[in-house]
Amino acid sequence: MKDYPSQKFALTTPLYYVNAIPHIGSAYTTMVADVLARFKRLQGQEVLLITGTDEHGLKIQRTAAAKGREPQSHCDEIVASFQALWDKLEIQYDRFSRTTAKPHEAIVKEFFARVWEKGDIYLDRQQGWYCVACEEFKEKRELLEDGSCPIHTNLKAEWKDEDNYFFRLSKYQQQLETLYEERPDFIQPESRRNEVLNFVKQGLQDFSISRVNVEWGFPVPPDPKHTIYVWFDALLGYVTALLEESAEPTLDNALGKWWPINLHLIGKDILRFHAVYWPAMLLSAELPLPEKVFGHGFLTKDGQKMGKSLGNTLDPFDLVERYGADAVRYYFLKETEFGRDGDFNETRFINILNADLANDLGNLLNRSLGMLKKYCQGNLPQLTAEDIPSANPLKKIGEKLGDRVAAAYENLQFHLACEEILKLLRANNKFIDDSAPWKAFKQGQQQEVELVLYSALESVRLSAYLLAPIIPNLSSDIYGQLGFDLDFNNQNTVNKFNLYKQHSQWGAIPANQNLTKAKPVFARLELPAE
RNA sequence: CGCAGUGUAGCAUAAGGGUAAUGCGCUUGCCUCAUAAGCAAGAAAAUAUGGGUUCGAGUCCCAUCGCUGCGACCA
Numbered sequence: 001m002k003d004y005p006s007q008k009f010a011l012t013t014p015l016y017y018v019n020a021i022p023h024i025g026s027a028y029t030t031m032v033a034d035v036l037a038r039f040k041r042l043q044g045q046e047v048l049l050i051t052g053t054d055e056h057g058l059k060i061q062r063t064a065a066a067k068g069r070e071p072q073s074h075c076d077e078i079v080a081s082f083q084a085l086w087d088k089l090e091i092q093y094d095r096f097s098r099t100t101a102k103p104h105e106a107i108v109k110e111f112f113a114r115v116w117e118k119g120d121i122y123l124d125r126q127q128g129w130y131c132v133a134c135e136e137f138k139e140k141r142e143l144l145e146d147g148s149c150p151i152h153t154n155l156k157a158e159w160k161d162e163d164n165y166f167f168r169l170s171k172y173q174q175q176l177e178t179l180y181e182e183r184p185d186f187i188q189p190e191s192r193r194n195e196v197l198n199f200v201k202q203g204l205q206d207f208s209i210s211r212v213n214v215e216w217g218f219p220v221p222p223d224p225k226h227t228i229y230v231w232f233d234a235l236l237g238y239v240t241a242l243l244e245e246s247a248e249p250t251l252d253n254a255l256g257k258w259w260p261i262n263l264h265l266i267g268k269d270i271l272r273f274h275a276v277y278w279p280a281m282l283l284s285a286e287l288p289l290p291e292k293v294f295g296h297g298f299l300t301k302d303g304q305k306m307g308k309s310l311g312n313t314l315d316p317f318d319l320v321e322r323y324g325a326d327a328v329r330y331y332f333l334k335e336t337e338f339g340r341d342g343d344f345n346e347t348r349f350i351n352i353l354n355a356d357l358a359n360d361l362g363n364l365l366n367r368s369l370g371m372l373k374k375y376c377q378g379n380l381p382q383l384t385a386e387d388i389p390s391a392n393p394l395k396k397i398g399e400k401l402g403d404r405v406a407a408a409y410e411n412l413q414f415h416l417a418c419e420e421i422l423k424l425l426r427a428n429n430k431f432i433d434d435s436a437p438w439k440a441f442k443q444g445q446q447q448e449v450e451l452v453l454y455s456a457l458e459s460v461r462l463s464a465y466l467l468a469p470i471i472p473n474l475s476s477d478i479y480g481q482l483g484f485d486l487d488f489n490n491q492n493t494v495n496k497f498n499l500y501k502q503h504s505q506w507g508a509i510p511a512n513q514n515l516t517k518a519k520p521v522f523a524r525l526e527l528p529a530e
Numbered sequence: 531c532g533c534a535g536u537g538u539a540g541c542a543u544a545a546g547g548g549u550a551a552u553g554c555g556c557u558u559g560c561c562u563c564a565u566a567a568g569c570a571a572g573a574a575a576a577u578a579u580g581g582g583u584u585c586g587a588g589u590c591c592c593a594u595c596g597c598u599g600c601g602a603c604c605a
Contacts, residue, residue: 018605191599198601199600199601207602231603231605234605273603347541347555351554358567359565363565363567369564419543432563436562
């Protein structure tokens with residue numbers, strides 16, 4: 001095993017745009033980030049999970065105006081809704097980076113200055129049709145006949161003829177291509193990488209990083225009539241997030257400990273910004289590049305794209321409210337292969353949770369504890385892993401399970417992690433049936449009963465431990481019923497290298513546990529009435 | 531339109547060219563420790579369609595159809 005305590009790991013979700021309250025897609029990315037962060041912390045690694053919000057731009061300015069609000073108060077309100085959702089979902093973020101936070105402006109200015117001094121920013125004239133909703137220029141041919149944007153059909157594109165500051169992206173073409181080649185893992189999954197490669201191959205053009213007539217944002221330092229383009233501002237939110245609370249907002253202070261970021265988790269829609277523009281900006285500023293950008297897929301509902309126009313959105317608040325954080329987290333982590341698109345279907349949701357969490361896991365614990373009470377006065381057998389024959393099917397599966405699951409988490413293959421653990425749980429139920437402790441007990445074979453129950457309970461424990469990053473509440477409950485005083489939401493007590501070393505192995509359950517009363521840890525869900 | 535990817539039982543996924551697997555759901559049987567949970571057996575797909583290569587193709591090639599992504603600033 002590697003020397004985890006010496007490692008540190010910084011990862012980010014996107015800084016979500018505060019145009020509206022969070023949707024399920026943002027929740028998905030954030031849940032995944034949290035699961036990975038939790039697993040690494042469990043291993044004793046030092047982790048920094050960054051999330052936050054991107055709050056500038058013309059769109060926010062206008063959204064706020066439409067509500068008759070100041071932009072800042074609009075942002076504050078939306079931010080509160082993000083934070084509320086993350087709390088409900090048990091997201092343990094370390095930093096919440098807002099682009100309207102005070103230190104951010106200083107960071108943006110300093111960064112801008114570096115790129116400016118490098119000669120990578122110049123003034124030029126920008127003409128074209130601009131869609132405010134997209135915050136981008138459109139080609140004439142992209143527009144619909146009535147001149148509206150194809151994505152925002154209710155909104156006419158606006159003709160702009162203005163001076164903009166441009167970033168010399170084209171200058172970094174070669175360096176980017178070298179980067180992609182030398183570090184094939186930089187963009188994942190591979191299908192996304194190919195998209196980027198294709199895009200870059202066409203030849204990179206400079207892009208504008210300022211706007212005029214936009215109030216809501218930072219002024220371009222040498223020319224305050226201009227406002228820095230939201231993306232240039234937003235990406236730097238990852239840097240600002242690294243500042244310690246009391247530190248002066250300088251790049252040096254921000255980059256000292258956690259830079260470069262190990263992993264940017266993003267949705268596939270913002271891949272180019274993270275895989276092309278962002279590294280180019282950093283190259284220009286002569287800063288080290290992040291280790292990896294992972295662009296995951298989108299979620300659909302009942303096989304259909306979600307959208308306000310279709311009216312088939314999935315409200316994450318409602319979902320957690322009805323089913324709880326563990327259920328929601330488990331479903332999305334287990335039932336979608338990370339990277340590919342995933343689908344939400346309520347019937348499938350309920351079936352999976354009942355089968356995996358209520359039946360395979362919850363009921364397994366419950367039946368095992370029930371037997372322990374009846375056949376062993378509720379005391380754990382005085383056994384250790386060595387007392388269990390090596391042919392024991394649970395021991396065989398359990399022995400290397402920790403390593404397999406760790407590898408799956410490490411590779412962001414969360415569905416595989418779950419699947420590996422489920423194999424042990426299913427084998428466990430089968431093992432109990434095959435061994436029929438109730439018969440053994442009636443025949444007075446106490447030793448046999450104890451061997452079976454020890455193996456069963458230990459396997460449940462190991463499963464709960466390895467699933468803790470995904471279902472922290474359930475795992476805590478299970479651990480509680482097994483006599484541990486360990487709350488997987490309490491970072492101070494669970495995240496220790498030595499604990500991981502011990503608990504990720506089969507056979508860690510001590511004999512002298514005071515078991516609390518057994519009760520179902522995950523109630524079966526009912527299909528909502530039509 | 532161009533480029534790329536994809537198409538396996540009701541659903542989700544697996545199968546280095548050689549008897550199509552697993553989970554969920556469904557049917558039946560068994561058990562009784564348990565949350566109407568568990569275990570076992572079973573039904574169900576000629577692997578989108580049409581060609582080709584091969585002794586043999588889900589697996590390679592071509593075409594067609596369907597879906598998805600990318601095609602310059604989509605927060």
